[in-house]
Amino acid sequence: MSLNESLEQHKDELLQALERDDRERLDAQLPELRSADIAEILQDLLEGDDELRARALLDSLPLERQASVIGYLHGEEQLVFTSAMRNDKLQAVLEDMGSDERTDLFKVLDEDRREVLLRRMAHREREELMRLASYEEGTAGALMTSDYVAIPMGMTVSRAMMRVRQTAPDAETVYQLYVLDAEGRPAGTMSLRQLMVARPGAKVDELMIRDVIHATVDTPQEEVARLVARYDMLAVPVVDEDRRLVGIVTHDDALDVVEFEATEDIHKGMSIGQLEDGVSRVPLLSLYRKRVTWLVLLVFGNLLSGAGIAHFEDTIAAQVALVFFLPLLIGSGGNAGAQAATLMVRGMATGDVGVRDWGKLLGRELLVAGALGLTMALAVAPIGVMRGGEAVALVVAVSMISIVLFGSLLGMCLPFVLDRFGWDPATASAPLVTTLIDASGVLIYFSFATLILSSG
Amino acid sequence: MSLNESLEQHKDELLQALERDDRERLDAQLPELRSADIAEILQDLLEGDDELRARALLDSLPLERQASVIGYLHGEEQLVFTSAMRNDKLQAVLEDMGSDERTDLFKVLDEDRREVLLRRMAHREREELMRLASYEEGTAGALMTSDYVAIPMGMTVSRAMMRVRQTAPDAETVYQLYVLDAEGRPAGTMSLRQLMVARPGAKVDELMIRDVIHATVDTPQEEVARLVARYDMLAVPVVDEDRRLVGIVTHDDALDVVEFEATEDIHKGMSIGQLEDGVSRVPLLSLYRKRVTWLVLLVFGNLLSGAGIAHFEDTIAAQVALVFFLPLLIGSGGNAGAQAATLMVRGMATGDVGVRDWGKLLGRELLVAGALGLTMALAVAPIGVMRGGEAVALVVAVSMISIVLFGSLLGMCLPFVLDRFGWDPATASAPLVTTLIDASGVLIYFSFATLILSSG
Numbered sequence: 001m002s003l004n005e006s007l008e009q010h011k012d013e014l015l016q017a018l019e020r021d022d023r024e025r026l027d028a029q030l031p032e033l034r035s036a037d038i039a040e041i042l043q044d045l046l047e048g049d050d051e052l053r054a055r056a057l058l059d060s061l062p063l064e065r066q067a068s069v070i071g072y073l074h075g076e077e078q079l080v081f082t083s084a085m086r087n088d089k090l091q092a093v094l095e096d097m098g099s100d101e102r103t104d105l106f107k108v109l110d111e112d113r114r115e116v117l118l119r120r121m122a123h124r125e126r127e128e129l130m131r132l133a134s135y136e137e138g139t140a141g142a143l144m145t146s147d148y149v150a151i152p153m154g155m156t157v158s159r160a161m162m163r164v165r166q167t168a169p170d171a172e173t174v175y176q177l178y179v180l181d182a183e184g185r186p187a188g189t190m191s192l193r194q195l196m197v198a199r200p201g202a203k204v205d206e207l208m209i210r211d212v213i214h215a216t217v218d219t220p221q222e223e224v225a226r227l228v229a230r231y232d233m234l235a236v237p238v239v240d241e242d243r244r245l246v247g248i249v250t251h252d253d254a255l256d257v258v259e260f261e262a263t264e265d266i267h268k269g270m271s272i273g274q275l276e277d278g279v280s281r282v283p284l285l286s287l288y289r290k291r292v293t294w295l296v297l298l299v300f301g302n303l304l305s306g307a308g309i310a311h312f313e314d315t316i317a318a319q320v321a322l323v324f325f326l327p328l329l330i331g332s333g334g335n336a337g338a339q340a341a342t343l344m345v346r347g348m349a350t351g352d353v354g355v356r357d358w359g360k361l362l363g364r365e366l367l368v369a370g371a372l373g374l375t376m377a378l379a380v381a382p383i384g385v386m387r388g389g390e391a392v393a394l395v396v397a398v399s400m401i402s403i404v405l406f407g408s409l410l411g412m413c414l415p416f417v418l419d420r421f422g423w424d425p426a427t428a429s430a431p432l433v434t435t436l437i438d439a440s441g442v443l444i445y446f447s448f449a450t451l452i453l454s455s456g
Numbered sequence: 457m458s459l460n461e462s463l464e465q466h467k468d469e470l471l472q473a474l475e476r477d478d479r480e481r482l483d484a485q486l487p488e489l490r491s492a493d494i495a496e497i498l499q500d501l502l503e504g505d506d507e508l509r510a511r512a513l514l515d516s517l518p519l520e521r522q523a524s525v526i527g528y529l530h531g532e533e534q535l536v537f538t539s540a541m542r543n544d545k546l547q548a549v550l551e552d553m554g555s556d557e558r559t560d561l562f563k564v565l566d567e568d569r570r571e572v573l574l575r576r577m578a579h580r581e582r583e584e585l586m587r588l589a590s591y592e593e594g595t596a597g598a599l600m601t602s603d604y605v606a607i608p609m610g611m612t613v614s615r616a617m618m619r620v621r622q623t624a625p626d627a628e629t630v631y632q633l634y635v636l637d638a639e640g641r642p643a644g645t646m647s648l649r650q651l652m653v654a655r656p657g658a659k660v661d662e663l664m665i666r667d668v669i670h671a672t673v674d675t676p677q678e679e680v681a682r683l684v685a686r687y688d689m690l691a692v693p694v695v696d697e698d699r700r701l702v703g704i705v706t707h708d709d710a711l712d713v714v715e716f717e718a719t720e721d722i723h724k725g726m727s728i729g730q731l732e733d734g735v736s737r738v739p740l741l742s743l744y745r746k747r748v749t750w751l752v753l754l755v756f757g758n759l760l761s762g763a764g765i766a767h768f769e770d771t772i773a774a775q776v777a778l779v780f781f782l783p784l785l786i787g788s789g790g791n792a793g794a795q796a797a798t799l800m801v802r803g804m805a806t807g808d809v810g811v812r813d814w815g816k817l818l819g820r821e822l823l824v825a826g827a828l829g830l831t832m833a834l835a836v837a838p839i840g841v842m843r844g845g846e847a848v849a850l851v852v853a854v855s856m857i858s859i860v861l862f863g864s865l866l867g868m869c870l871p872f873v874l875d876r877f878g879w880d881p882a883t884a885s886a887p888l889v890t891t892l893i894d895a896s897g898v899l900i901y902f903s904f905a906t907l908i909l910s911s912g
Contacts, residue, residue: 313776
């Protein structure tokens with residue numbers, strides 16, 4: 001039985017027990033499920049408009065478990081459950097959460113609720129929560145947790161070990177330790193593994209790695225994730241403007257960021273704006289808005305192709321057979337160009353391609369696109385002969401090579417140009433590149449047609 | 457100074473020291489750099505055809521560090537360095553590597569070299585290496601390391617702690633421990649954190665979590681990564697056919713998989729085959745091959761559009777102005793369809809969209825695409841009036857709505873259909889969807905034109 005099957009089975013049994021209000025079964029089933037799994041069951045129930053059953057399921061869990069499950073839900077789903085909670089229970093749930101999840105939940109609550117909850121908190125907790133909630137979304141500050149293990153400089157290994165044991169129940173990770181100087185700045189870092197094999201009387205200062213790889217609170221989250229990936233880190237320490245340690249971003253959050261950013265890039269590559277939730281859950285109006293902007297802009301881009309055609313109306317009227325090859329030629333150029341743009345955009349996003357590689361890549365694209373254009377011209381030339389004779393075949397073949405070559409170079413260069421002007425290279429989406437190539441393709445094709453057919 | 461700036465500065469200083477053969481400087485600079493950074497410097501040197509300097513830099517490192525740096529290089533780069541190494545040095549490098557990196561390096565060596573090295577190894581090492589090298593690329597087996605901490609059932613906490621300390625220098629991670637039964641099957645798992653706060657005399661059996669989330673050696677790597685992401689795991693245990701623990705996949709490898717799979721999906725979405733390396737390094741012939749297949753296939757797909765046009769040649773000859781709107785209409789349908797396909801393919805890849813959501817998503821797409829088509833029809837209708845009068849405007853507007861609606865539904869459904877027939881949904885790439893919509897768009901447009909203009 002695969003994991004997924006066993007999970008589905010657990011879910012079914014749980015839902016049945018819930019249906020029959022079979023407490024005994026529930027108590028036997030629930031500890032078998034991870035919080036992520038229970039969260040998924042709750043999401044399924046909410047999607048089926050079964051709010052009552054979802055609430056009953058959550059309520060049947062111990063409070064600590066409730067906090068953990070809520071941490072896995074999306075903002076609107078969290079609101080469904082918290083809006084029915086009394087203030088003292090919600091406060092207890094918040095207290096049971098890690099500081100990063102607490103902050104996220106706090107941010108989705110409405111103004112009044114936040115006020116009430118803040119007033120019930122101790123001064124220090126309140127300050128910390130408000131500080132964490134103040135960082136802009138998409139930065140290391142918004143992603144980090146303040147539950148890390150800090151060790152003052154000069155501490156011995158044995159005392160540091162005691163500190164780790166004390167912090168263990170609350171810290172997000174106890175496996176990476178941060179040695180702070182008197183100002184609270186990271187002076188070094190060490191792993192729990194290093195600490196465990198060290199001589200108990202040694203000072204942490206002797207063991208720590210002094211060159212601490214870190215982010216600042218306003219480092220973009222994708223850069224933080226890149227640090228984690230590059231250096232195989234368990235967590236990245238985050239410092240504020242005064243270089244004081246204020247939090248850490250852990251490997252699991254970095255993984256979520258990589259997945260999220262990839263989705264965003266894939267959507268951008270097709271001219272879709274950033275969705276606030278999965279495609280199956282995002283509100284329809286929002287989905288419409290995120291798709292319509294570029295589509296309408298590109299309508300006007302496509303009018304350029306129309307203008308090109310209008311310019312050559314006489315050529316077309318004289319030889320209507322030319323229209324046969326129009327979608328083929330502009331389509332092929334668009335496909336090759338979109339390939340080239342996509343390779344560059346993704347290469348730049350992963351750090352594989354830098355601006356200084358431009359010259360080298362241009363030479364490579366010239367060779368590859370030339371070969372592609374030639375292959376496609378050879379594929380299409382016989383059909384040109386069949387439909388319009390040798391002269392038309394020549395026009396089509398020469399146009400194919402030119403359009404594929406031009407389209408590929410345009411697709412390749414556009415991301416670099418956009419980047420140069422401070423735009424996101426991903427704006428060079430397939431639809432934009434295709435639209436630009438369509439217009440150029442019309443001009444190239446009918447220019448060759450006029451030139452070759454009228455002289456022939 | 458940002459991390460990148462400080463890294464660049466380190467690199468420059470290091471290269472200068474290498475140039476002047478300044479041992480003292482080198483010894484001061486090298487420990488400041490992480491292995492990942494040194495590997496990048498080596499890559500830069502190799503790209504600049506400076507093999508000699510690259511070798512000199514690697515040789516100036518302690519052996520253990522050399523092993524670590526080589527682990528960060530790609531296969532062909534590894535060969536550059538290992539081909540110049542004597543067998544005893546290469547053997548020492550292999551011994552200093554983690555088992556997963558050792559296996560990867562071993563796999564790039566040529567047959568003769570492997571034979572020689574295997575003969576020099578102890579029986580157990582040889583068996584393990586050959587077993588790890590035997591798993592298919594892209595599976596948990598090929599990704600995993602065998603350097604994990606195993607604890608036999610019945611062991612006390614204090615003895616388990618000693619075991620952890622002993623294994624610490626070699627294990628990939630000591631933070632997740634696996635409790636094995638007498639047959640070597642995972643009976644439970646526990647974190648080092650749990651172990652540290654437990655009563656020393658307690659048995660691990662009392663502490664461990666019995667329901668072990670695991671993969672098998674042939675689980676696809678993207679599923680392993682999804683487990684890590686879903687359950688925020690440090691490592692996923694991997695079992696063989698007999699359910700015995702044979703390795704673990706750690707969080708850093710899962711992160712690399714997510715990044716790799718995203719790149720693959722992005723390329724597939726633009727009909728580019730899987731590249732064996734970054735776009736700036738992959739051989740030109742390979743890049744050509746990975747791009748040409750679909751491009752040529754789509755040439756023949758595009759001939760369908762041509763056939764459609766040929767069928768309506770009389771309509772076109774009678775009103776050449778219709779050609780003006782052709783690229784606009786088929787382009788807009790293609791863009792909307794590619795958006796819809798991309799949203800589905802990515803949703804399916806991240807697990808956000810399942811086959812059972814199809815009906816609900818179809819209804820949503822119908823509404824959104826209808827609204828998109830209407831918006832774009834309104835944008836284009838005035839131009840229709842200007843260029844060809846009201847009848848043409850009507851043809852263009854009705855065609856726009858129909859093509860966008862049809863294209864979006866086609867783009868949305870195609871990934872599900874492909875999945876149903878056992879194909880990768882990502883085969884529904886933007887170029888494929890666009891080509892199919894081009895052909896349908898031609899038919900829809902000229903059908904409306906014939907219908908409305910001939911009756912008017």
